[in-house]
Amino acid sequence: MSYPAIRLRRTRASAWSRRLHAETVLTPADLIWPLFVCEGDGVEEPIASLPGVSRWSVDGIVARGREARDLGIPCVALFPNTPPALKTEDGREALNPDNLMCRATAALKAAVPEIGVLTDVALDPYTSHGHDGLVDAAGYVVNDATADLLIAQALNQAAAGADIIAPSDMMDGRVGLIRAALEGAGHHNVQIMSYAAKYASAFYGPFRDAVGSRGLLKGDKKTYQMDHANTDEALREVALDLAEGADTVMVKPGLPYLDIVRRVKERFDVPVFAYQVSGEYAMIEAAAVAGAGDRDALVLETMMAFKRAGCSGVLTYYAAHAARLLAG
Numbered sequence: 001m002s003y004p005a006i007r008l009r010r011t012r013a014s015a016w017s018r019r020l021h022a023e024t025v026l027t028p029a030d031l032i033w034p035l036f037v038c039e040g041d042g043v044e045e046p047i048a049s050l051p052g053v054s055r056w057s058v059d060g061i062v063a064r065g066r067e068a069r070d071l072g073i074p075c076v077a078l079f080p081n082t083p084p085a086l087k088t089e090d091g092r093e094a095l096n097p098d099n100l101m102c103r104a105t106a107a108l109k110a111a112v113p114e115i116g117v118l119t120d121v122a123l124d125p126y127t128s129h130g131h132d133g134l135v136d137a138a139g140y141v142v143n144d145a146t147a148d149l150l151i152a153q154a155l156n157q158a159a160a161g162a163d164i165i166a167p168s169d170m171m172d173g174r175v176g177l178i179r180a181a182l183e184g185a186g187h188h189n190v191q192i193m194s195y196a197a198k199y200a201s202a203f204y205g206p207f208r209d210a211v212g213s214r215g216l217l218k219g220d221k222k223t224y225q226m227d228h229a230n231t232d233e234a235l236r237e238v239a240l241d242l243a244e245g246a247d248t249v250m251v252k253p254g255l256p257y258l259d260i261v262r263r264v265k266e267r268f269d270v271p272v273f274a275y276q277v278s279g280e281y282a283m284i285e286a287a288a289v290a291g292a293g294d295r296d297a298l299v300l301e302t303m304m305a306f307k308r309a310g311c312s313g314v315l316t317y318y319a320a321h322a323a324r325l326l327a328g
């Protein structure tokens with residue numbers, strides 16, 4: 001049977017009916033809010049290439065945590081703007097139990113225990129060369145020695161109270177090593193969300209400004225982050241991370257990589273997250289400022305696209321804004 005008996009526009013004809021037939025729902029519980037931490041007290045530093053996003057000193061991070069809780073956002077993700085004087089070749093500040101990340105994590109868990117704190121494991125906010133790991137004389141980021149530091153970094157974060165450890169470094173084998181170390185230290189319920197399929201991308205520029213690594217970075221990250229030509233390889237990365245003990249996996253960047261989200265979801269049936277990264281955010285902001293589209297509508301449409309593709313949740317700098325829009 002077909003037209004006129006079947007008219008697909010019938011269920012679209014009114015707002016109540018569109019709501020009734022929506023196949024995908026978006027709520028604040030789908031959002032993780034990335035936040036940038038800086039030194040000081042009462043400090044807010046706007047990030048020029050990420051308009052509307054600031055770095056906050058620890059007190060401001062706690063205020064953002066309360067804001068997230070009140071908006072129904074379940075989790076925040078932290079990234080440090082390490083003072084240049086503390087950046088070294090080996091990124092050893094990552095292991096300091098009193099570093100910015102640990103202070104922010106502990107303060108959040110003390111003030112707002114109701115929300116989760118996700119911490120990024122990688123050395124780039126701490127290294128003088130801006131790479132995620134140790135660099136040898138030939139400029140190559142070495143895997144196994146880096147992994148040893150990442151284990152220590154993860155334990156440092158867990159001791160400060162991190163709920164989700166998120167390795168974003170793309171070293172081979174690090175998920176299994178970190179899982180074993182967490183178990184050994186009694187952190188049985190600390191989760192691992194691996195940046196399993198993370199691509200070497202031109203969309204990370206504003207983030208590197210935010211953590212202060214853009215000017216430092218020599219070369220690119222193509223020897224460890226994935227080639228954007230590949231999708232089968234993403235499935236191998238995800239399979240390995242799951243076998244090594246990842247609770248959840250992430251695809252990054254977000255919108256240009258929804259095909260990867262969908263393949264991962266269909267193959268593994270595990271919780272998949274996507275990161276709407278800094279360059280994606282900046283593109284939407286630029287489009288809104290140029291009058292090319294309505295910011296609020298663009299934001300909600302992209303969030304829904306992530307959910308529709310199979311994401312359990314999205315890391316986005318728009319988390320608070322989107323939660324406010326959803327609250328009406």
Ligand code: PBG
Binds near residue numbers: 208221
């Ligand atoms: C660190 C890290 C990066 C991002 C998240 N964790 C940058 C990079 O890999 O160079 C990017 C996030 C964004 O662009 O919003 N390894």
